[in-house]
Amino acid sequence: MKIRQRIKKLLYEHPWSVIAVFLATFFLLSITILYHFEKTTNPQLTFFDAFRIVLVYFLGEYGDTPATEMGKVISLLVFLFGILVVATIIGKITSMFVKMKWEVKMPKDMENHIIICNWNRRGDRIIKEIHSDLGSPETEIIVITEKEVNESELRSNRAYEKVFFIKSDPTLHDVLKHARAHRARSVIILADTDWADPDAKTALIALAITKLEKDLPRKPHIVAEVINHRKIQHLLDAGVDEWVCSADYGLGIIAQCALYSKLSIVYQELLTYSEETNEIYM
Secondary structure (H helix, E strand, O other), X not given: OHHHHHHHHXXXXXXXXXXXXXXHHHHHHHHHHHHHHHOOOOOOOOHHHHHHHHHHHHOOOOOOOOOOHHHHHHHHHHHHHHHHHHHHHHHHHHHHHHHHHHOOOOOOOOOOXXXXXXXXXHHHHHHHHHOOOOOOOOOOEEXXXXXXXXXXXXXXXXXXXXXXXXXXXXXXXXXXXXXXXXXXOEEEEOOOXXXXXXXXXXXXXXXXXXXXXXXXXXXXXXXXXXXXXXXXXXXXXXXXXXXXXXXXXXXXXXXXXXXXXXXXXXHHHHOOOOOOOOOOOO
């Protein structure tokens, strides 16, 4: 799992470098193998000739046909790989233009906003609750997540008018600073279940936030979703102000509902903003 996370981090931080190394390795291996086998039937073949043959096939053209079976296999693989690379580049450029069309620019010097770190279906519910008519519909929200988010689909809902997405790692100081986490009103850290230890990532995010602009008179109110209640003290030490363990709360409510009927309705009313329900104001 650690190796997988390191590979993902490397791909995220240096994607073009990884792609360049992979392409260079593939080209070098293809040229070397082609040169080695074709040299047996064509002694006058140079390494540059092998490079030229591989390059022509990679670009989707038909050049000199290799004489050996292995040479033909290599040329076919290079040809197919070239088509794949070109299709990927075209897809990336297309998605970039689509993203530019739908992307909503985040205002500069944002303050008193709310930040949501990590993303899942619970994040969607949180945004709709905060931006409900009886909630705080004018509050700006920034979502920091490494996951792919379909912004165009989400923005069809009015609750996302003042929501801005940053596709990045919320544990990084530069990313949090760009989102002006030190100037935020509150930060909600959702558990990232893709991690082997979601609470460890939550602690890293909270710790990074508390280290931003230490000289400021106040820090944002940090609310964290906890998976393992045994790690609550670690999160508090990292700077978390409030924690919510949904699993523990859910089990507690189920137990109380078994003793007192209709109690779940009371909780539902207290936790939902609408004209038909009741809320608690502090």
